Amino acid sequence: MKLNERGLLVVMSGPSGVGKGTIRKALFRIPDNNFTYSVSMTTRKPRPGEVDGVDYFFVSRSEFEANIRAGRLLEYAEFVGEYYGTPLSFIEQKLSEGKEVIIEIEVQGALQVREKMPDAVFVFIVPPSKKALEERLISRGTEDAKIIQQRLEKAEREYNLAYKYDYIVVNDDVGNAADRIYAIIRAEHAKTERSIQKYTKLMEGKE
Amino acid sequence: MKLNERGLLVVMSGPSGVGKGTIRKALFRIPDNNFTYSVSMTTRKPRPGEVDGVDYFFVSRSEFEANIRAGRLLEYAEFVGEYYGTPLSFIEQKLSEGKEVIIEIEVQGALQVREKMPDAVFVFIVPPSKKALEERLISRGTEDAKIIQQRLEKAEREYNLAYKYDYIVVNDDVGNAADRIYAIIRAEHAKTERSIQKYTKLMEGKE
Numbered sequence: 001m002k003l004n005e006r007g008l009l010v011v012m013s014g015p016s017g018v019g020k021g022t023i024r025k026a027l028f029r030i031p032d033n034n035f036t037y038s039v040s041m042t043t044r045k046p047r048p049g050e051v052d053g054v055d056y057f058f059v060s061r062s063e064f065e066a067n068i069r070a071g072r073l074l075e076y077a078e079f080v081g082e083y084y085g086t087p088l089s090f091i092e093q094k095l096s097e098g099k100e101v102i103i104e105i106e107v108q109g110a111l112q113v114r115e116k117m118p119d120a121v122f123v124f125i126v127p128p129s130k131k132a133l134e135e136r137l138i139s140r141g142t143e144d145a146k147i148i149q150q151r152l153e154k155a156e157r158e159y160n161l162a163y164k165y166d167y168i169v170v171n172d173d174v175g176n177a178a179d180r181i182y183a184i185i186r187a188e189h190a191k192t193e194r195s196i197q198k199y200t201k202l203m204e205g206k207e
Numbered sequence: 208m209k210l211n212e213r214g215l216l217v218v219m220s221g222p223s224g225v226g227k228g229t230i231r232k233a234l235f236r237i238p239d240n241n242f243t244y245s246v247s248m249t250t251r252k253p254r255p256g257e258v259d260g261v262d263y264f265f266v267s268r269s270e271f272e273a274n275i276r277a278g279r280l281l282e283y284a285e286f287v288g289e290y291y292g293t294p295l296s297f298i299e300q301k302l303s304e305g306k307e308v309i310i311e312i313e314v315q316g317a318l319q320v321r322e323k324m325p326d327a328v329f330v331f332i333v334p335p336s337k338k339a340l341e342e343r344l345i346s347r348g349t350e351d352a353k354i355i356q357q358r359l360e361k362a363e364r365e366y367n368l369a370y371k372y373d374y375i376v377v378n379d380d381v382g383n384a385a386d387r388i389y390a391i392i393r394a395e396h397a398k399t400e401r402s403i404q405k406y407t408k409l410m411e412g413k414e
Contacts, residue, residue, distance in 0.1 A: 001335060001377040001379040001380075001383070003375055003377060123397075124399075126406060126409075126410075128208060128409065129409060129410075129412060130410060130412065131412075159410050162399065162403060162406055163399060163403055165399055166398065166399060167394070167397040167398055167399060167402075168210055168397060168399055168402045168403065168406050169397055170208040170210060170406075170409075172208040173208075176208070179393075180393055180394075180397055182390070183389070183390040183391075183393035183394045183397075184390075184393075184394040184397060186386075186387055186390035186391075186394070187374070187387075187390045187391040187393070187394035187395070188394070190330075190374040190375060190376050190387055190390075190391060191373065191374055192331075192369065192370060192372055192373060192374060192375055195374075195375045196369060196370055196375065199333060199369055199375050199377075202333075202335065202336060202377075203333075203336075203337060203366050205336060205337065205338075
């Protein structure tokens, strides 16, 4: 029995290239899960194979800026000349339905969410070493050398922000990392501050 | 990769009759676990099937009191005229070997441990309802009506102490409860305060 009925907002973040997207996909393959993926909005161009509305909502700069002005984004960030943001209303609805909402965002955006949603669970995904991240970014082969260099410099600054997160998960193996995040979600539901209200009702025989 | 290398002390507690022993056995059946059970010391008589050194160390009152005087117990409590306690040296050794030490103790004892070992993880096991606990105690058939009544009165006081624990786990199904405790253990290892030291070393390339 899960004592906390509201869904959790799980913020997966970490340096670019660390494998957040792959872990998220592994997480969603866990049987009988109750996860919803919060699709981000971006102005960057789709990579080969990426689908609008599934991987991202791909929008123009003017559309993105209209969403900012209307306060329809939980967070947004500009990175390497492109906007990335998280639409808000979808998240609120899913949480109240008891769904776990997984968002996978850049570090800058995650720290904005922390201020607005202190109840969310913040997971920092890290590579097993700096070298491993560099190799991953190069082998991905989707960006040119200059962008890779920018990402590595940004990662260097982000490594020092781990202490702002609730959990640190090493992506040494995608399956292990996803399993550990699943464990974090189950554990968070059992945390006393999230479960004591329902527990008290149970003991009073009101449920 | 587990970023925290020291074992966790996991204190499973909850009202008498809630099924702590059964959950502990289910927990130890999880494949590839790294758990060690801290065997308690008691002056009560063995129940049918209980084995000395496995279920408890069964000792005399004078032996138990000698252990108290020598400071060899992490905690102890007297309940229904019998002593129950946790030998200390064994726990320290196993934690430093990276083993998870599971202790399964009465509420009174658990709160003593909280003071001495603030780093430990405290899990309160609760029945799905008060009625369910009463039925369990009666169906167990190992105590007479007077002792059952004492246990129920004690449970009534203990239900209000849930807020002192880190997690609340409902024993609606033994397998589910054990799985959730396993998730709690995995999540606790990933907590930033437990993992940041090793993470920093990884990033400096020192491990």
